[in-house]
Amino acid sequence: MLLPENMVRLQIITDRTNLNDVVTKLLKIGVFQPEDPLxxxxxxxxEEARKLIxxxxxxxxxxxxxxxxxGLIIEPLGSMKLSDWIKTTEEVNEEASKLEERYKELLEEIGRLRAERDLYxxxxxxxxxxxxxxxxxSKLYSLKMFNVVLAQVTIDKxxxxxxLLGDKGFIYSVKTDENLFSVIIITEKSTEIxxxxxxxxxxxxxxxxxxxPYQLYNELLEKINQIDTILERTREELSRKVKTEENYVKNIYGKLLTLRDALTIMNKARVSEYxxxxxxxxPEKYVKKIQNxxxxxAFVDYIRPRRYGEKEEPPTLVEMPRSMKVLESLVEIYGTPSYWEVSPIAFLVFTFPILxxxxxxxxxNALVVLLFSIWFYKYGKKKGSENIPKxxxxxxxxxxxxxxxxxxxxDFFGPLxxxxxxxILDNSKYTVGPLYSVWPIPVSVSEAIKFLLPFGEYSTSISIENTMIFSVLLGALALFVSSLLGVVNAIRKKDPEFLFFEKLPLFLIYVVPIFIFMYGITNPSNFFSVDxxxxxxxxxxxxxxxxxxxxxxYGIVWWTSFALLYNWLAHAILVKRHDNATLASAIAMGFIEGGFEGALLLLSNTISFIRVLVFALSHYYILYAFSYMAYLVAPSTNTISVLINPIAIIILIIGNLLAIGLEGLVVFIQDLRLHFYEMFSKFYEGRGRKFEPVMSYVSLE
Structure with missing residues (x-):
């Protein structure tokens, strides 16, 4: 789950007459990625495969x-009989052409309407x-006393x-998109506009x-509305027609996907006279199965590629439970793991939701996000999207x-x-909320772990200080594990230079924060005081x-100094070796990249995790502010009176929509940032290529 599967390069030599049987077996096994032979x-x-694909x-x-x-779910279904892949491809292509012909007029009509709508x-x-x-x-442009010009221009123009115009005229501009402005220019008639x-x-x-312009705008708007009506009616007609033969359409689709993969194998194959x-x-664990x-x-042989120094890097396959595999979509934003890299997915599955x-x-608010996510999942499935469900x-x-x-x-839609x-008012004379006594987590629990969430009824300045230490402790732990994984990756890559001059110095640097912020464990009852x-x-x-x-x-300062000096020297050696720099410039660049930048990143990366506290506080106090405004429009000592006041309800709804939409998006982006820039950069390169085996998408008979 953490490490990519060991891959081997498989070679199959057989008689040309066995082509169809070999291709069929490879598709059924479904673990073979074809390559051009070395x-x-x-x-x-x-050649037939190259032409047909x-x-x-x-x-x-x-x-x-x-x-x-x-409106169909895009998925393959059904089965397929075959004796010859080339002949079957020609038959299915003809069948697909007939199917498309039945929808040709509707598709052309939809395409024409879309193009016309886009133009309008x-x-x-x-x-x-x-x-x-x-x-x-025409009247506006022919005034006797003034020049009036309407135009659309770029920012440069x-x-x-x-x-050029200077004080000779007036320009009123409105930004219409990223780099385009609509302008009204007014000058005296004497100006050579x-x-x-x-x-x-x-x-x-x-x-x-x-x-x-007013008349034309409304005419265009009316035309667009008319096209939308016709377009919707045409789509409904297409939908009714497609649903009458849904299984047939999906079966043709599955056959085509299978044929594409079969032709991919054949297209990369080489043939001699016999x-x-x-x-x-x-994956190496499937070699015996293929040989059997x-x-x-056929004769089947294989070689094990080296992890470092190979001309062609093997594809990467990380096998893991389906529930965790969805996190691949986040990892692939950064890049596909290299063959020798520890997969960050198992790391991400815990850290991303927790942060x-x-x-x-x-x-x-989280319940609303959950319900939206469930709807979004179903929407993505319906559209046949791969990324939306993930x-x-x-x-x-x-x-x-x-x-x-x-x-x-x-907290439930804010503190109220x-x-x-x-x-809200920090006064015991006022009433608590209607959910106070039925809340499943008692007040005593929240008070005991207030260092995790330093706000609410029991927050103090000390709890905020402790939360800052706790946030940085999370960062120190994440950075230590990340730099340790960097060392593991370098060992797996079997590249000594990569290990001793890049990853080991980084690991020694990030030992410092984990030691500082974990030292409090020596006295758990006074953890924060010790730190x-x-x-x-x-x-x-x-x-x-x-x-x-x-x-x-002094020990921490000496260790940090040693680690930074080591990083400085390592970078200087790399610059000298690979950039053909002089000794003086190598030392200078080594100091900038290894010493100065290393110290700067040590401080900034660790402190960066304070944002965990900052966003929790900002989320709470946005809702706190709207709750206070709700109290102001419905002044009362009774919380129920505020919660049933119509204006107060509107204010609370606006505040929560803002928190869910804005804060939810910002938190998601910042969570990604902490992983990509603070953690992944220490161990993950993501320069590999994904393992994409050919397979059968329908049952082969």
């Missing part, structure tokens, strides 16, 4: 469009900034226009003569953890429903206070 037995190829891929694309527009939408976008103008432009526009390359905004050669990668399947009609939950502790499951995991932290924090006005004392000793050591009073502080 040492081909000849230059011959199976483009057509198959084209049919697959068209069927996906038909199923998507028809573009025109609407261009005219929108001027839609309030009810004067014919707008700046140039301002320079046409000459200025020609010099810059600006074209006047023109529309059909006799119509105002023999066929097929090569590719398979092929023993009657999300700590930064988003509200049971009600992202949805990640959100489901994260929202469940956020619900748990929300239970502990005793549980803590009530007593928590504060260690931080004080480090400061005293830096200020050269007596060694006898600060021995641990």
């Amino acid at each position: 040492y081909p037995i000849g230059n011959g190829r199976i 483009t057509g198959v891929q084209d049919h697959i694309s068209k069927l996906k469009i038909i199923m998507e527009l028809g 939408s573009q025109q609407l976008k261009e005219i929108e900034p001027f839609k309030a103008i009810t004067v014919d432009l 707008l700046n140039r226009l301002n320079q 046409d000459k200025i526009l020609k010099e810059i390359g600006i074209r006047k905004f023109e529309i059909q003569e006799g119509k105002t 023999y066929l050669q097929i090569e590719g990668y398979v 399947e092929m023993k009657d009609n 999300f939950g700590l930064m988003f502790p509200d049971f009600g 992202l949805s499951i990640i959100l489901i995991y994260s929202s469940i953890v956020a619900m748990i932290t929300g239970l502990i924090a005793r 429903p549980v803590g009530g006005l007593r928590e 504060e004392q260690i931080l004080g000793q480090i400061l005293n050591a830096v200020l050269m206070k007596p060694f006898s009073q600060n021995p641990i502080g």
Whole structure:
């Protein structure tokens, strides 16, 4: 689960007449990724496969469009009989063409309507900034006293226009997209505005003569609405037609996918006058199975690739439970693991939801995110998307953890429903919320672990300080594990330079924060006080206070200095070896990249985890602020009176929508950032290629 599967490069040599049987067996086994042979037995190829594969891929694309527009789940179904892969491909291609022909008119109509709608939408976008103008432009452009010009310009042309026009006129601009502005230019008649526009390359905004921008805008809007109505009616007709033969469409789709993979094997194969050669990668544990399947009609051999120094890096396969595999979509944003790398997925499956939950502790808000994620999952499945369901499951995991932290924090759509006005106003004279006494987590539990979530009824300045230490402790632990995994990866790669000059110095640097913030375990009952004392000793050591009073502080400073010097020297050696630098420039670059930058990253990466506390606090106090505003519009000592006040309810709904939409998105992005930049950068390169085996998508008979 942590380590990629050992891959071998498999070679199959057989008689040319066994082509169909060998391809069928490889598809049924489903663990073979075809490659071009390293040492081909000849230059011959199976030309029919090369010619047919483009057509198959084209049919697959068209069927996906038909199923998507028809509202079908995009999935393969059914079975397929075959004796010859080339003949079967020709037959299925013909069958797919007939199927597409039945939908050709509807698809062409939808395509035409979409193109027409896009054209009108573009025109609407261009005219929108001027839609309030009810004067014919020809009259506007022919005024006797003023020049009036409407145009659309880029930011560069707008700046140039301002320079040339100076104080000769007035420019009113509206930004319509990332780099485009709609402008109204007004000058005195004596100004040579046409000459200025020609010099810059600006074209006047023109529309059909006799119509105002206001009229044209409304006409375009009406046309778009009419097209939308026709488009929806055409889609419904297509959907009804597709659903009458749903299984047939999915069966053709499954056959095409299977044929695509079969042709991929054949396209990469080499042939001589009598023999066929097929090569590719398979996980080593499946070699015996393939040899047993092929023993009657092929010779099967394999080699184990080296982890370092190989011309071609093997593909990466990390086998793990299906429930964890969805996190691949997050990891692949960074990159696919290299063959020798420890997979970060097992690391991510725990850290990502936990950090999300700590930064988003509200049971009600997290419940909304959970319900949205379930809907989003079903939507993605219906659309046949691969990434939407994966992202949805990640959100489901994260929202469940956020619900748990929300239970502990005793927050349900903000502090008002549980803590009530007593928590909002910090006054025992006011009432608690209606959920206070029925909340499943008692107050005593929340009070005991307030260092995790330093807000609410029992928060103090000390608890916030302790939470800062706890947040940095999480960071120190994550950075230590990340740098340790970097050393493990370097050992697995079997590259000594990579180990001793890149990963080992980094590991020695990130031993420092884990030692500092874990030292409190020596006295668990006073954990936070002990850590504060260690931080004080480090400061005293830096200020050269007596060694006898600060021995641990001096030890940490000496260790840090040694690690940074080692990192400096290692980077200098790498620069000297690989960049052909002089000794002086290598030392200088080594100091910048290894010494100075190493020290800067040690401090910034560790402190960066304080954002866990910051986002938890910001989420709480956004909802606290809206709860307080709700109290102000419904002043009462009774929490129920506030919660049933219509205006207060609207305020609370707006606050929670803001917290769910804005805070939820920001927390998700920051969670990714902590993983990608603080953790992954210490051990994960992500420069590999994904293992993509060929397989049968339908039952082969």
